[in-house]
Amino acid sequence: MGYLEDFEPGQKFASGRLSVEAARIKSFAMEFDPQPFHLDEDRARDSFFKGLAASGWHTAAMTMRLLVASELKPAGGIIGAGFDEMRWPRPVRPGDELHMESEVLEVRPSKPRPDQGVIKVRTTTLNQNGEPVQIFVGNLIVLRRPVSSGRMAAKSAMSETRAWTPVIARSCNTIASS
Amino acid sequence: MGYLEDFEPGQKFASGRLSVEAARIKSFAMEFDPQPFHLDEDRARDSFFKGLAASGWHTAAMTMRLLVASELKPAGGIIGAGFDEMRWPRPVRPGDELHMESEVLEVRPSKPRPDQGVIKVRTTTLNQNGEPVQIFVGNLIVLRRPVSSGRMAAKSAMSETRAWTPVIARSCNTIASS
Numbered sequence: 001m002g003y004l005e006d007f008e009p010g011q012k013f014a015s016g017r018l019s020v021e022a023a024r025i026k027s028f029a030m031e032f033d034p035q036p037f038h039l040d041e042d043r044a045r046d047s048f049f050k051g052l053a054a055s056g057w058h059t060a061a062m063t064m065r066l067l068v069a070s071e072l073k074p075a076g077g078i079i080g081a082g083f084d085e086m087r088w089p090r091p092v093r094p095g096d097e098l099h100m101e102s103e104v105l106e107v108r109p110s111k112p113r114p115d116q117g118v119i120k121v122r123t124t125t126l127n128q129n130g131e132p133v134q135i136f137v138g139n140l141i142v143l144r145r146p147v148s149s150g151r152m153a154a155k156s157a158m159s160e161t162r163a164w165t166p167v168i169a170r171s172c173n174t175i176a177s178s
Numbered sequence: 179m180g181y182l183e184d185f186e187p188g189q190k191f192a193s194g195r196l197s198v199e200a201a202r203i204k205s206f207a208m209e210f211d212p213q214p215f216h217l218d219e220d221r222a223r224d225s226f227f228k229g230l231a232a233s234g235w236h237t238a239a240m241t242m243r244l245l246v247a248s249e250l251k252p253a254g255g256i257i258g259a260g261f262d263e264m265r266w267p268r269p270v271r272p273g274d275e276l277h278m279e280s281e282v283l284e285v286r287p288s289k290p291r292p293d294q295g296v297i298k299v300r301t302t303t304l305n306q307n308g309e310p311v312q313i314f315v316g317n318l319i320v321l322r323r324p325v326s327s328g329r330m331a332a333k334s335a336m337s338e339t340r341a342w343t344p345v346i347a348r349s350c351n352t353i354a355s356s
Contacts, residue, residue: 032239034246035255048257048319056258057239061210064235068212077213079226080234080266087260141226 001075003145004109004117013102015066020054022094028058053091059098059134060086063125066100074119074142081118083138090133097128105137109144116143179253181323182287182295191280193244198232200272206236231269237276237312238264241303244278252297252320259296264314268305275306283315287322294321 022041029038033055036043044052054062068078092098106120118139125134200219207216211233214221222230232240246256270276284298296317303312 028239032243034243037255048254055239055242057235057242060238061206061233061235064233065210065212076226077215082263082265083261084263085261086264088258 001073002142003075004107004119004142005145007074007104007107007119007142009104009106011104013070013072015070015100015102017097017099018062018066020062020092020094020096020098022052025052025054025058025092025094028061029055032057049091051091052094054093056088056134059088059092059125060136062098063100063123063134063136066098066125067102067123070100070102072102072121074140076141076143079141081139081141083136084120086134086136088134090127090131092127092133096133098125098133100125114144115146116141118142179251180320181253182285182297182320183323185252185282185285185297185320187282187284189282191248191250193248193278193280195275195277196240196244198240198270198272198274198276200230203230203232203236203270203272206239207233210235227269229269230272232271234266234312237266237270237303238314240276241278241301241312241314244276244303245280245301248278248280250280250299252318254319254321257319259317259319261317262298262315264312266312267310270305270311274311276303276311278303292322293324294319296320 026039029035035055037047037049037053038044038055038058041052044050064078072078100123102121102123104119105122107117108119109117119142120137120139122135122137124132127133204217207213213233215225215227215231216222216233216236219230222228242256250256278301280299280301282297283300285295286297287295297320298315298317300313300315302310305311
């Protein structure tokens, strides 16, 4: 569990692996992204994707699963305020095995919210060939270390987190093309 | 079904509505974002979110469902190359009813790919009180109208879409805070 003070630019976090099954590509798409290239091998063959491909939102959701189980453990959980950039440079296929790598790009305390700050993290999702399938730069809300020490103080800092306040991404990061 | 030539900045597209159920918030989170504030009412109450909230990726996936069923119908399907910006300005709660509004911001032909182009679209997801819960600016790949007319020509243009080529978002749009 890390507070804002425990993060610094350049830190990297790895994840385990997750297999992508054709049946889940289709059932996810049936609920959330019902387009032929995510639903049916034959119709996918004649589409832009030249074969069945996972919805980008399925890839994003699988990446979140990898992220939550990764070594990146901010105090209070992984809470995204939004992101600056997202790309899907190549499709995710049935049988792919995904993992992700995160790197902290920026750490900054919040001026209006002295109990929290934001870390900017680039998360790259890769397939079994080491090819990136998703790259995003997200802003995570992270609690600052409570001034008074001990369990009660930490609990209090959590409880006193007031109404949800959006953190607006101001910068625009450029990600080197792979 | 619209080709690139049918889109222009300022066009708006609306969607139907989608209800958010507590059980689906939890089951989605169990698979993709297993954190206490998405899984359990009691533990969510003491968290940053002050109550059960949908995973941002669940909101994104529900928005895609609304988008696919909306009036926005590019030829070849809704194919995202990536995003310039995404924000979740407030949580999605059990019982919320979501809809979305999309606006075309920019239309540009692809230089390296004469058969396609990109439309930049801002999609705002709103709850039943008209409050934005998600705002993203995405880049969609859209086919250009085939030069020769008729069904075969259109089919050919689809089939000749070659290997997947990423379209890199170069600009950084600023979205007015709500």
